[in-house]
Amino acid sequence: MAEVEETLKRIQSQKGVQGVIVVNSEGIPIKSMVDNSTTVQYAGLMHSFIMKAKSTVRDIDPQNDLTFLRICSKKNEIMIAPDKDYFLIVIQNLTE
Amino acid sequence: MEIVYVYVKKRSEFGRQCNFSDRPAEINVDIQPDPGLTANFIERDPIDAGIQCASDMSEHEVNTERFEMENAGVNHLEGGWPKDVNPLEMEQTIRFRKKVEKDENYVYTIIQLGSLMEHCIKQNNAINIYEEYFEEEETADVADEPPSAKTINVFRDPNVIKRTATHLSWHPDGSKKLAVAYSSLEFQRSSKDMSYDSYIWDLENPNKPELVLRPSSPLVSLEYNPKDSHILVGGCYNGQIAYWDTRKGGQPVELSTVEFSHRDPVYGTIWLQSKTGTDCFSASTDGQVLWWDIRKLTEPTETLVMDISRKGVLENALGAIALEFEPTMPTKFMVGTEQGVVITCNRKAKTPAEKIVGTFSGHHGPIYALARNPFFPKNFLTVGDWTARIWSEDSKESSIMWTKYHMAYLTDGCWSTIRPAVFFTTKMDGTLDVWDFLFKQNNPSLNVKVCDEPLFSLRLQDNGRFIGCGSKRGTVTLLEVSSGICTLQRNEKNLAMAMFERETKREKILEARHREMRLKERTKAEGKEEDVKVETEEETPEELLARVQKEFFEIIEAEIRRKERAAKLSKPQAKEITDENEDEDEDPYKEE
Numbered sequence: 001m002a003e004v005e006e007t008l009k010r011i012q013s014q015k016g017v018q019g020v021i022v023v024n025s026e027g028i029p030i031k032s033m034v035d036n037s038t039t040v041q042y043a044g045l046m047h048s049f050i051m052k053a054k055s056t057v058r059d060i061d062p063q064n065d066l067t068f069l070r071i072c073s074k075k076n077e078i079m080i081a082p083d084k085d086y087f088l089i090v091i092q093n094l095t096e
Numbered sequence: 097m098e099i100v101y102v103y104v105k106k107r108s109e110f111g112r113q114c115n116f117s118d119r120p121a122e123i124n125v126d127i128q129p130d131p132g133l134t135a136n137f138i139e140r141d142p143i144d145a146g147i148q149c150a151s152d153m154s155e156h157e158v159n160t161e162r163f164e165m166e167n168a169g170v171n172h173l174e175g176g177w178p179k180d181v182n183p184l185e186m187e188q189t190i191r192f193r194k195k196v197e198k199d200e201n202y203v204y205t206i207i208q209l210g211s212l213m214e215h216c217i218k219q220n221n222a223i224n225i226y227e228e229y230f231e232e233e234e235t236a237d238v239a240d241e242p243p244s245a246k247t248i249n250v251f252r253d254p255n256v257i258k259r260t261a262t263h264l265s266w267h268p269d270g271s272k273k274l275a276v277a278y279s280s281l282e283f284q285r286s287s288k289d290m291s292y293d294s295y296i297w298d299l300e301n302p303n304k305p306e307l308v309l310r311p312s313s314p315l316v317s318l319e320y321n322p323k324d325s326h327i328l329v330g331g332c333y334n335g336q337i338a339y340w341d342t343r344k345g346g347q348p349v350e351l352s353t354v355e356f357s358h359r360d361p362v363y364g365t366i367w368l369q370s371k372t373g374t375d376c377f378s379a380s381t382d383g384q385v386l387w388w389d390i391r392k393l394t395e396p397t398e399t400l401v402m403d404i405s406r407k408g409v410l411e412n413a414l415g416a417i418a419l420e421f422e423p424t425m426p427t428k429f430m431v432g433t434e435q436g437v438v439i440t441c442n443r444k445a446k447t448p449a450e451k452i453v454g455t456f457s458g459h460h461g462p463i464y465a466l467a468r469n470p471f472f473p474k475n476f477l478t479v480g481d482w483t484a485r486i487w488s489e490d491s492k493e494s495s496i497m498w499t500k501y502h503m504a505y506l507t508d509g510c511w512s513t514i515r516p517a518v519f520f521t522t523k524m525d526g527t528l529d530v531w532d533f534l535f536k537q538n539n540p541s542l543n544v545k546v547c548d549e550p551l552f553s554l555r556l557q558d559n560g561r562f563i564g565c566g567s568k569r570g571t572v573t574l575l576e577v578s579s580g581i582c583t584l585q586r587n588e589k590n591l592a593m594a595m596f597e598r599e600t601k602r603e604k605i606l607e608a609r610h611r612e613m614r615l616k617e618r619t620k621a622e623g624k625e626e627d628v629k630v631e632t633e634e635e636t637p638e639e640l641l642a643r644v645q646k647e648f649f650e651i652i653e654a655e656i657r658r659k660e661r662a663a664k665l666s667k668p669q670a671k672e673i674t675d676e677n678e679d680e681d682e683d684p685y686k687e688e
Contacts, residue, residue: 004197004202004206004207007206008206008210010210010214011210014214014218016217017217030193030197031193031197072226079216083208086205086209088206088209088210090213
């Protein structure tokens with residue numbers, strides 16, 4: 001339990017990180033460092049996106065699997081680390 | 097065949113240090129080519145074959161049928177929570193979350209993902225992989241790229257009965273909208289079910305027009321007011337003028353009265369530069385040019401009859417099809433007529449007779465488009481019959497430059513707003529031509545087949561990059577031209593100016609010669625009427641031929657010398673010399 005907290009705190013303290021969200025496989029946000037409405041929005045949107053990306057990778061090569069997903073946009077970068085049951089979503093500002 | 101080399105060595109000599117010594121080369125084996133073996137091989141032409149060690153893939157294209165789409169939004173609320181947990185209740189959600197956090201799998205997973213994530217975050221912080229490295233470097237000169245045009249969007253007439261897109265007008269600021277006038281120009285061909293509507297299209301949405309304009313008679317021409325982008329003026333098929341305000345909807349705000357309007361379709365409407373921004377004028381094939389103030393459309397403020405005999409008689413008037421007005425010269429305007437004559441007029445003249453300043457004739461058929469060169473207003477382009485011609489105001493007898501006669505009728509044309517020597521024309525066979533007169537004069541630089549049906553109208557957007565073409569079946573195609581056509585080349589303005597001046601000078605010289613010759617002929621005819629018989633007996637055919645040849649060559653020499661002098665000033669020369677030689681050919685034979 002404490003390790004989880006420590007890990008998430010360490011991630012949060014990195015330079016440029018705006019928010020950290022942990023979502024389970026059903027799309028329910030378990031832990032979040034941002035406000036509720038943003039959390040819900042991200043959880044809902046990212047979930048379908050991750051599923052699509054995962055299935056795409058598997059379609060191209062069934063023995064392949066998605067390890068990491070990065071969405072770079074003009075203002076920030078959304079990084080998603082997927083797992084079988086949970087996703088870790090981090091929003092980071094691009095360094096100048 | 098076994099190749100074996102046997103040598104013998106004493107046992108005591110094994111392991112001794114090697115003593116290398118030089119000796120001449122010895123041939124151990126010499127295998128000569130055996131021509132007899134060629135019978136086992138078949139000679140083949142050397143081929144170049146590329147091989148790639150990759151999996152075979154095939155390319156497939158799929159095109160769906162066009163269907164109408166509509167955008168709709170859905171609002172999602174929080175969900176996904178298991179049945180027994182009510183998302184609105186804080187306690188239940190907190191309890192659920194705590195339960196999950198106690199799960200061992202959760203702890204393990206998060207630690208794993210956390211380390212992976214940290215790696216990427218640190219990566220991001222260490223170096224910006226999306227950094228723009230070569231921002232300051234300019235892109236290389238792409239003048240070598242062949243000109244091309246790409247279709248960006250196609251706007252189709254939503255009605256079942258298709259009408260011709262007769263006129264296009266871009267929105268004055270930003271050009272995000274296009275107003276298109278639809279009507280059927282074929283005589284008595286419009287059926288009862290044909291809709292009268294014209295549309296304003298938003299470039300982003302080709303499925304549905306942004307605004308539907310509903311006049312009482314189909315619109316032949318339509319123009320946005322350059323000062324006020326909400327106002328449009330349209331000329332109707334029955335001769336009336338109407339104006340719309342897009343804020344007020346699709347019905348015209350006001351219509352001109354039938355008694356004082358034109359009697360034929362209004363082919364041209366242009367806004368004038370005035371302080372109030374409400375003045376416009378219109379032209380129609382009934383031979384009249386009318387000036388209107390849109391605040392009071394009950395009667396025109398001024399009329400002018402296109403009668404070149406300057407008597408103002410309507411029966412003799414020429415039908416006007418194309419109108420031209422340049423805001424930098426507010427008192428002058430030009431009218432292109434059905435009979436192939438361009439009339440220049442001065443609005444500020446005192447009497448109606450003086451209003452018509454001059455005429456230019458040269459086309460065999462109606463002049464469908466008339467445009468002044470935005471960089472050199474003295475030169476203007478006319479498009480009609482099977483050619484496009486460039487004129488200079490100083491040379492009234494004929495055009496200074498012209499394109500060859502095409503197979504299809506030319507329907508519309510306009511100058512490029514960026515390059516002074518480039519213009520666009522559309523033809524009845526559905527092609528769009530881009531002409532670069534500095535580069536090539538006998539053929540268009542680019543010929544694009546836009547659609548299968550004839551193209552009727554053309555309009556270039558102000559930035560010179562996008563062109564809208566309207567076709568007979570009401571399809572408006574939006575094309576983007578390659579950057580070579582819409583970027584100003586080095587020194588182009590000077591070259592174009594030199595070219596126009598040179599051609600104008602040439603025409604003037606030809607005109608002067610023609611006048612001289614006509615004068616000579618007249619004096620000859622008057623003086624030598626009695627001696628005609630004697631003259632023909634004196635000069636034998638051979639002498640006549642020799643005299644003509646000598647004169648011909650003298651004229652050519654003179655021209656070549658003049659050309660060489662002029663050649664030092666400007667570049668593309670070869671065609672001019674051949675053109676002028678062709679012209680000179682006719683002269684000596686006329687003298688006879």
